[in-house]
Amino acid sequence: MLSENAEDYLACIWDLGQRTGSDVIKTTAIAAKLKLSPASVTEMTQKLAVDGYLNYERYKGVSLTHKGKKVAERIKRKHRLLERFFCDVIGLRRDQSHDEAMKLEHTVSDESVEKLNQIMNYPKVCPDGDPIPPGDGPLDPDPDLSIHLTDLEEGEKGIITHLTCDETTKIKRLISMGFVPGRSVALEERVPMGGPLLVQLEELKVALARDCASLVMVRKC
Amino acid sequence: MKILLAGNLNVGKSQLFSRITGIGVISANYPGTTVTFEEASVTFHGEKISVYDLPGIYSLAGETEDELVTTKLLAEKSPDYVIAVLDATRLEQGLVLLLQLIELGYRVIVALNFMDQARKRYNIDIDRLEKTLMVPVVPTVATTGEGVDRLMELVISNTVHRSPYVTRYDSHIEAFLEDIAGGSVSTGSGYPIRGASIKLLEGNHFFTGQFSPSVLEFADQYRKEFREQHFEDVEVHIARDRYGEAGKIASEVITWLPKRDMTLKDRISEVTLRPRTGIPILLAVLVGIFLCVVVVGGLLETLMADVYAAVVGDFFSQLASWIGGTPGQAIAQGIDLSIQAIIAIVIPYILVFYLILGLLEDSGYLPRVVMLLDGLMLRLGLHGRAIIPMVVGTGCNVPAILATRTLESKRERLILATIIVMAVPCSAQTVIIIGTVGQHAGILYAAAIYLILLGLILLLGRILHLVLKQEPPSLVIEIPDLSMPSLRNILSKTWLRIKDFFVIAFPLLLIGSLVLEFLMLYNVLDSLVEPLAPLTVGLLGLPSVIIVALIFGVLRKEMALQILFVIFALSVGADLGTVLTEQQLFVFALVMATYMPCIGVLAALMKEFGIKDAALVSVTSILLAFLLGGLANLVFILT
Known part of the structure; x- marks a missing residue:
């Protein structure tokens, strides 16, 4: 143990x-x-x-390792389902739900969590919008999982889940252009010769260099 | 009374400004052109109003230079009203900025621009928008002037108050705002504490400077905590809430009309955008620009030269005899030559180019160029927008240097200007290349020169990219729909730009011409021939008199070819092969093609980059030209 x-x-x-x-x-x-x-x-x-x-x-x-990943996913699954429970059912604030889940995730049994899962009608994401890892087996490339905007196919659409970067300058430029979690973005064209991506960001057309685009994480829809 | 125009890029803000003030103002469809702000005075119904046009921005986060400038100007000018210019076809984006203006306590009047285009897509419930946000909203069409009078009437009526509208944030952020307000911290600058605190959380440097260290520390701590709890930076969350709010408002006031078919304009917008069709179109446009500058510029040149000759008549010979003697001749000739250079050489090409540039900017085509060529140009360490100055440079390097201004950073502009000066042959250089090697040494030699120049462009791009270390900022630009440019706007900004150029270039040309005249009259040029022989004869393997043509090339590049015939005492157009070998012609053409900028280019360089960088670029290009010429000579000797 x-x-x-x-x-x-x-x-x-x-x-x-x-x-x-x-x-x-x-x-x-x-x-x-x-x-x-x-x-x-x-x-x-x-x-x-x-x-x-x-x-x-x-x-x-x-x-x-595979073994380590199994353990981690089981914990995260418990954590996110508990968060969901505290947030949705009991009505705690998100930070409170998080704190409670932090404490309980280590002690709660698998059976209880699966029961909770059933009661809450199998939620797919936690209150912050992150995917809940499935109960068994590895995490498949699930439609609910975030991918880089650059990994969308031409013509595909996604919802921005988060921005991943340590460079605040780039992030801020992206935010102020409207690359904000929750908004929808469609990849229209990859301009050849290593050119930018042409994306439709809600009502705006934006040309975005590939390095910037890879900072934007989306969930396909 | 002071009013200030603020809005996103490409919302027709500058056009609206020009409508309000009635004077020409540089405005463009191109993100980044309105970096400097514009100011004008206007009298409306007896009230004198100062109007300021701020750079286009997407947010007041203070991250980009434009955003910071806007924040500062908003503070410094303490305007009576801020006119928030929103694009009615992209309501949500505009509302995000509007919410921030309201939050910071400005008295805001909304100009809902491009209303004509929005009406084709959906209805906007203006009443409801006004009631929700508690600000007056005036639908406008800047290109026709619709709504502008109503806007100004509202301004002078002085009945608009601060909107009490409050943007709600996540409960944690609200708690923070309460903590700050409850602790009775004050910024002491008249901003509502809520608005200033939000900017503090967003990390806007202008606002962080206004809080005490203890508050800053508190905010920093809070930002850290927020990040740990939400796995998201607080500024991301703030933006998320704001877009949520803006989206909600937009969806409440918009009723969509049935989808209409694509209009011709939509189709053109589309085909110019898609790489498959857009790249061939772009190539055609670039060739078109080149031909326009060269052909139309050439026609204008002949025309203006004739007109000038007719107007001036024998004025300068009279002037010469009036001053008297040799100096008189030199002065008269010098003034004459420099005016000729301006009106017959520089103005026609620059004029044509500026008209084209204005058209490209106002139609919204420039961002497409940038997008389509960004990948290719990145390999030179440049942005896609660098292609325009390079194409222009094949006509005349002077407007090309000025056009580098469309680039974002000074670093990129300097790289590009250097490439243009050294490796992009202007039409005068082309004349020399064709007129010497092309005609008298064979097409292969001419092709070789162009190949060397192409290689030079690639090489210089690489080298400069490495030398000027910092990465070019990654491209993030909006691609607006194409729109019909207004002739008025293009003409007025072309006029401003020409005037600008004239003021800088003319004095330099005048000085240069006078110096050259005196050099010639007192036979200084001839006395330079022998001392510089090691350079011309030794290094380049050319006859020593060639130095005269080289010096002439600095002042009047387009005359260097004629001078070549003169110094060899040939009639113009005679076979240069009789006096120079093919190899010598090649070396001469190569030196002339890479050689120091003419005095007009020098003026443009000084204007754009300052005297130090201008001198550096010039000296380097001379060294490079002699190096290449010397190398070519060496190769010929060895083979």
Whole structure:
């Protein structure tokens, strides 16, 4: 049985992987997210690597093994379903739901959570709009999962779920043009020769360089 | 009384400004052209009103230069009213900016522009919009002037108050706003605390400067917490709420009409946009611009030269004898030549180009050019919009340098200007290339020169891209529908631009001409022939007298070919092959093609980049020209 602490680590790495779209996560990023010192993160990740939950690559970072991913997805599933429950059924604020779910996700049984899932009519996303991992098996490329705007086919449409980037300048430029979560965006053309993407953002036509477009995460619709 | 026009890009703001003020103003359909703001005074029903036109922006987040300038101007000018110009066909986008203006406590009047086009798509319930937002809304059509009078009447009626409308945010953000307001923190600058606090959260530098360090720290802490709880930056969330609000309002006031068929204009908008059809059209347009500048410019040149000769008559010879002696001749000749250069050489080409540029800007075609060519030009370290100045440069480098202004950063503009000066042959350089090697050494030599220039463009792009490190900003631009440009607007801005150029170029041309005349009269040029022989004979393997043609090339590039015949005492058009070998012709043409900018280009460089960069580009181009010429000579010697 893993400790709560270890489960948090795996869930955190899974989360970061989803946000950044990369499998390999830097230990400094984990330290920042969990607000721990890099040294203690390194210690814990090494331990988890020994136990077969993580692949540990020095200087590069860590990635989840199949085993680790299973654990992380189970925790995230519990977390997001609980959030949904506290938010929708009990009516707590989103931050309160989050805090409650943080505490319970480690102790609640699989059976209870699945029952909750059934009662709430199988929600697909958590209150923040992130997908709830399915109960069994790996996470398939599900229609509900966010993909990069650049990964849409020409003519496909999506809803913006979030923007992924550490460069605030770029993010702010995108926001002020109207690339805001919840709005719909359609990929019209990929201009040849490495040119920009032509997208229809609600009522606006925008030409967007590919590096900028890859920061916009969308859910197909 | 002061009013200020604010709005998104491409909403016809500058056109509305020009309608209100009645004087010409630089306005364009192209994102980024209105970087500087415009000011004008107008008297309406006896009331004197100062009107300011701000740069087009999408938000007041203070992130881009335009946004920051707008925020500052809004604060500095403390206007009586802000006219929020909204595009009725893209209501939601405009409302987002409007909500921010209301939030910051400005007295706002809404001009709902492009109403004619919006009416074809949907009905907007103006009454309901006014009641919801509690601001007056005036439908306008800037191109025809509809609604402009009503707008101004509202301004002078002085009955418009601050709108009490409040944009609601996420409950966490609301809690933060309450904390700030409850702590009775004040910005001390007259902004509503709620509006200023939102800007503080968004990280607008103008506003963060107005809060005490403890509040800043509190806000920073809050931003961090927010991010952890929501996995989203607070500014993203604020924008999300704002777009939600704007979308809700828009959907309440809009009733869609049945979908209409595509009009001809829609179809043209579409085919110019899709790469499959758009790229061939673009190529045709570029060739068209080139031909226009060269052919129409050439016709105008002949015409204006004739008119000038007829008007002036023997005025300058009289002037010469009136001043008397050799200096008299030099002065008269110098003034004559510089006026000739301006009206017969520079003005025709620049005029034609500016008219075309105005057309491209106002029709909304420029953003399409940028979009279609961005990928290709990125490889040169430039944006897609760089292609226009390069095409123009094949006509005349002077308007090409001025046209670099359509580029966003100074870095890109400098790269582009350097490429144009060194590697894009202007029509005068083309005349030299064709007139020397083309006619007397064979087409292969001429082709070789063009190939070298093309290679130079690619190489310079690469090198400069590496030297001026920072990445070019990634492209994010709006592509507006094409629209019918207004002739009035194009003419007035062409006039302003020509005037601008004249003021800068004429004094320089005059000085240059006078200097050259004196050099010739006192035989200074001849005395330069021998001392510079190591350069001409030694390095380039050319006859030493060629230096005269090279020096002439700086002042009057288009005359360098004629001078070539003169110095070899040949009649114009005679076979240069009798005095120069094919290889020598090639070296000469190559040097002339890459060689230092003529004095007009120098003036344009100085105007755009300052004396230091202008000198740097010029000196480098001279060195490059002699280097290439020397290399070519070396290759000929060795083979």
